[in-house]
Amino acid sequence: MAVKTDPEQKQEQRLERALRKYKGKPGVLIAALQEAQEIFGYLPRKVLIRVANKLTIPLSEVYSVVSFYSFFSTVPTARHRLEVCLGTACYVQGAETLLRDLQDLCGTGPGKSAAESPFSITTTRCVGACGAAPIVKIGEELHGEMTAEKLPRLLEELEKQ
Amino acid sequence: MSTLVKELARERVRPETDHRLLVCGGIPCRSKGCREVKEALCDELQKRGIAGGIPVEVVGCIGDCSLGPALIVYPEGIIYQKLAPEDARTIVREHLIEGRIVEPLLHRDPRSSEILRQREAMPFYRGQTRLVLRNCGVISAHIDDYLKYRGYAALALALAEMSPQEVIGEVRSSGLRGRGGGGFPTGRKWALAREAPGDEKFVICNADEGDPGAFMDRNILEGDPHSVIEGMIIAGYATGAARGYIYVRAEYPMAVHRCREAITQARRKKLLGENILETGFSFDLEIRTGAGAFVCGEETALISSLHGTRGDPEPRPPFPAQKGLWGKPTLINNVETLANIPLIILHGAARFTELGPKGSPGTKVFALAGKVRHTGLVEVPLGTTLRRVIFDIGGGIPGDKEFKAAQTGGPRGGAWARSRSTGPWTTTACAKPARSSARGGSS
Numbered sequence A: 001m002a003v004k005t006d007p008e009q010k011q012e013q014r015l016e017r018a019l020r021k022y023k024g025k026p027g028v029l030i031a032a033l034q035e036a037q038e039i040f041g042y043l044p045r046k047v048l049i050r051v052a053n054k055l056t057i058p059l060s061e062v063y064s065v066v067s068f069y070s071f072f073s074t075v076p077t078a079r080h081r082l083e084v085c086l087g088t089a090c091y092v093q094g095a096e097t098l099l100r101d102l103q104d105l106c107g108t109g110p111g112k113s114a115a116e117s118p119f120s121i122t123t124t125r126c127v128g129a130c131g132a133a134p135i136v137k138i139g140e141e142l143h144g145e146m147t148a149e150k151l152p153r154l155l156e157e158l159e160k161q
Numbered sequence B: 001m002s003t004l005v006k007e008l009a010r011e012r013v014r015p016e017t018d019h020r021l022l023v024c025g026g027i028p029c030r031s032k033g034c035r036e037v038k039e040a041l042c043d044e045l046q047k048r049g050i051a052g053g054i055p056v057e058v059v060g061c062i063g064d065c066s067l068g069p070a071l072i073v074y075p076e077g078i079i080y081q082k083l084a085p086e087d088a089r090t091i092v093r094e095h096l097i098e099g100r101i102v103e104p105l106l107h108r109d110p111r112s113s114e115i116l117r118q119r120e121a122m123p124f125y126r127g128q129t130r131l132v133l134r135n136c137g138v139i140s141a142h143i144d145d146y147l148k149y150r151g152y153a154a155l156a157l158a159l160a161e162m163s164p165q166e167v168i169g170e171v172r173s174s175g176l177r178g179r180g181g182g183g184f185p186t187g188r189k190w191a192l193a194r195e196a197p198g199d200e201k202f203v204i205c206n207a208d209e210g211d212p213g214a215f216m217d218r219n220i221l222e223g224d225p226h227s228v229i230e231g232m233i234i235a236g237y238a239t240g241a242a243r244g245y246i247y248v249r250a251e252y253p254m255a256v257h258r259c260r261e262a263i264t265q266a267r268r269k270k271l272l273g274e275n276i277l278e279t280g281f282s283f284d285l286e287i288r289t290g291a292g293a294f295v296c297g298e299e300t301a302l303i304s305s306l307h308g309t310r311g312d313p314e315p316r317p318p319f320p321a322q323k324g325l326w327g328k329p330t331l332i333n334n335v336e337t338l339a340n341i342p343l344i345i346l347h348g349a350a351r352f353t354e355l356g357p358k359g360s361p362g363t364k365v366f367a368l369a370g371k372v373r374h375t376g377l378v379e380v381p382l383g384t385t386l387r388r389v390i391f392d393i394g395g396g397i398p399g400d401k402e403f404k405a406a407q408t409g410g411p412r413g414g415a416w417a418r419s420r421s422t423g424p425w426t427t428t429a430c431a432k433p434a435r436s437s438a439r440g441g442s443s
């Protein structure tokens, strides 16, 4: 049996507790998966199996739900997730150029996160801050009125974290 | 001015004479650093030893996001704009301590160079009819503030003096149509849900708002969640439902947070739960978050998602009002639709129909964005022309360029060329050349 590291054990305990709360209740799969992803950062196969077993839902159905919703990820995500808003308002304010500048700076493309890079860059639909377009979303934080000139400092600060 | 607007204006007369600071915490202001502004404000108040006496509250979007980060100082109602943390310290020293308004931080009309101190003086707000947004950015999202402004008075009135049928009748005569895009008459939908056989029924608030450029619902939930909750409880009473769900986009963590707090506060005041206001009526609410799928804004897909499965749309009929969540009759309404309900019950359908065109009464909230001077949340009577929104409220296009085209949101939105911009917006005109824009993204 593989020896489990402490944080991993903690995560599994948290998952166990979360699943106990949902067990036997109808319509809780999405909520359970959201909580699992919060605990692990993504949804590895072993977690999906655990969820399926505990909630007595076929694994195929769990997978089908996970693949349907863009919020869920089955692969580990980069330490810093940058999302460039390509909604109409941001687009009009030059979000596309901003995206290219950002990719140049990080050496990655949308969706592709270079394995060793601490940054992943994706695009998103309107995040509801059109008044401050163009927007770059980093984790839960929104950064408004973004310009190419502001990018290097922003990345530097993230790297320091 | 319609009587409803006048009545609301009277309610606004503030009994308070004390200083109170409202920092805008809406998304655009947050993305421009309003948190740092608030920290500087609190820090300076502390340093000057007056932190105890002057409350600092974070409110939802004040309205004109192009002037963010923004701060309102009561009791004068002075609005300061485009603040840096250092400016916040200046305001504490000069305005709060020395009693001198800090003129350089006020908004100056770019055309007349006139200094505008209060919201009411700015064309952006003056041109609007803020009913649904009446509390947004003006009071905090806390229930105590909401109660001060006749919050939950409509619920009390409905429970104490109206039968469910009378409530539905009032909503029906108001002519209110769904603001979620379909434009279905709300009263009729409520009647369908009431008449559908079943011992268990549900009310769902659709807060999945997925249209690009649309952030009206988010701002209502962040700025005034209790108005939506009050609308839902009234809907529960009218249709005979005892449970409700607010289905919010996962991308709206702040809205989720504010709704959670609001639900807890309402439960504590016995406005949610068993035996509400001791009338024997019981109703409770839960929040569910989406997981990033545009189609879940469509009502049958949303219900699939609430079942915990893929958000696949189902063919209609049967409609959710007949067979919805867990196969039970389910009333599903949009955030803004529900936020209109307390107004209609409290002030009466007759007042409501004074606004907007016949057949499509009331107001509509729009999110104004793109190449206009003032961007943000705008509420106008339905039937208002796009040109009026862009020029009189939005202040026109930077550099006074000519207006070429605009895009309006929603499943029935579309592009508007200049020639069509003088036609009115309604929720029903969709089949006609001037398209509906019941969903209000505009960019």
Ligand SMILES: Cc1cc2nc3c(=O)[nH]c(=O)nc-3n(C[C@H](O)[C@H](O)[C@H](O)COP(=O)(O)O)c2cc1C
Pocket: B177, B178, B179, B180, B181, B182, B183, B184, B186, B206, B207, B208, B209, B210, B211, B294, B295, B296, B297, B298, B299, B300, B332, B333, B334, B335, B337, B338, B411
């Ligand atoms: C593709 C699609 C997306 C939709 N998105 C939303 C949405 O984000 N919010 C919403 O309230 N209604 C949305 N609707 C409309 C809902 O299906 C439903 O009509 C509405 O929630 C009913 O509420 P109302 O009568 O108060 O408008 C959408 C419809 C379609 C077809």
Ligand code: FES
Pocket: A085, A086, A087, A088, A089, A090, A091, A125, A126, A127, A128, A129, A130, A131, A133, A134, A135, B212, B213
């Ligand atoms: S389009 Fe980017 S925030 Fe709305």
Ligand code: FES
Pocket: A131, B024, B025, B026, B027, B028, B029, B030, B060, B061, B062, B063, B064, B065, B066, B068, B069, B070, B376, B377
């Ligand atoms: S977010 Fe502050 S004014 Fe809109």
